[in-house]
Amino acid sequence: MVYNPKPTDLIIQKVTSEQVPVLDLFSYINGVDGEAEQLASDLRYIQENLGFYYIINHGVSNKLIEKAFEQVRLFFGLPDSEKNRIMVNENQVGFVPSKASIMKTELTKENTMPDINEGFSLMREREPNDPKVLAGVRFSGLNQWPEGVPKLKEILLKYHLEMEKLGKRLLPLYALALEKPLEYFNPFFEDAHYYNRNSMYPAVKEPGKHEALGAHTDHNFLALLPMSEEPGLMYATPSGNWLKAPKVPGAIVVNTGEFLKRWTNGRFLPTPHRVTIPRRNRYSLTFHYSPSDETEAIPLDTCVSPGNPPIYEPKTFIQHMTDYIDAVYVPQKEMMEC
Helix, strand or coil: CCCCCCCCHHHHHHHHHHCEEEECHHHHHHCCCCCCHHHHHHHHHHHHHHCCHHHHHHHCHHHHHHHHHHHHHHHHHCCCCHHHHHCCCCCEEEEECCHHHHCCCCCCCCCCCCCCCCCEEEEEECCCCCHHHHHHCCCCCCCCCCCCCCCHEEEHHHHHHHHHHHHHHHHHHHHCCCCCCCCCHHHHHHCCEEEEEEEEEEECCCCCCCCCEEEEEECCCCEEEEECCCCCCEEEECCCCCCCCCCCCEEEEEEEEECCCCCCCCCCCCCCEEEEECCCEEEEEEEECCCCCCCEEECCCHHHHCCCCCCCCEEEEHHHHHHHHHHHHHCCHHHHHH
16 A cells, blocks of 8 residues: 655644644545545554544534534533433433543543533434344443423434544544555444533532543544533643643544554554533533444554554453443442432
């Protein structure tokens, strides 16, 4: 495979200074020759040295994102009694009350204080007769929708559709960045596993060292996060500094997950990140994009060599997600007792 482009000077400069690089997808989406190869080169440099970047001109409607934010605000404004009717279940679907998680960085015990945020978690929308629903496959149950926000389901399902399209647009870039054919990742994402974790971070400080969301790395292939109006997101740099993620209107944050790290034998880095207590209530629409349940993260041949043997055992995505969710979230029984 001919793969000649080098990372652009601007990307190198940004990553070297530990600032968030920005990839513009406009020319790539519009089929400009050579743009995929150049973006892949930039992406590879980012992923090997930082793991955290923004995309602009990504093709997702800003109006749709605004509508999704508005619907999520309305949901979190519902009375607790109504939110509690759809309490999160074993499939990680439903309302997640505050202090229900203690986030971790690569499954370590670094954090000890529960996070101060509420969540509304959704997976891929499925029908009751879906084979995975009938088989009781974990994380593939029916979504729970509240009655008090009538347009929430319609808007968020449109949002899911557009974010999945964006994830598919990025797959060829990741394939090229890893010296693979453009279509390499496509078969693994035919029944892509996505997890939409909508959150509300209240502007309330409590005694102790609680954060809105503790330092952690994501479980997924990658995460897509539209820019919130209220700041608060921070990311860890390779040198160990914590920096504020700058606001870029219309941008979407892209963050590498631990499953991709395993798949690339540690080559593509997941960036630790956290959310500080905001000055005003802060909302997020995080969309975790991952391959199908049965996909095994067997280190790619382009990421191993005689001097760099595999450092991870093969692991399916559903097992990886199960391990992650069970490690960071309070068991449902304990949650109900709180």
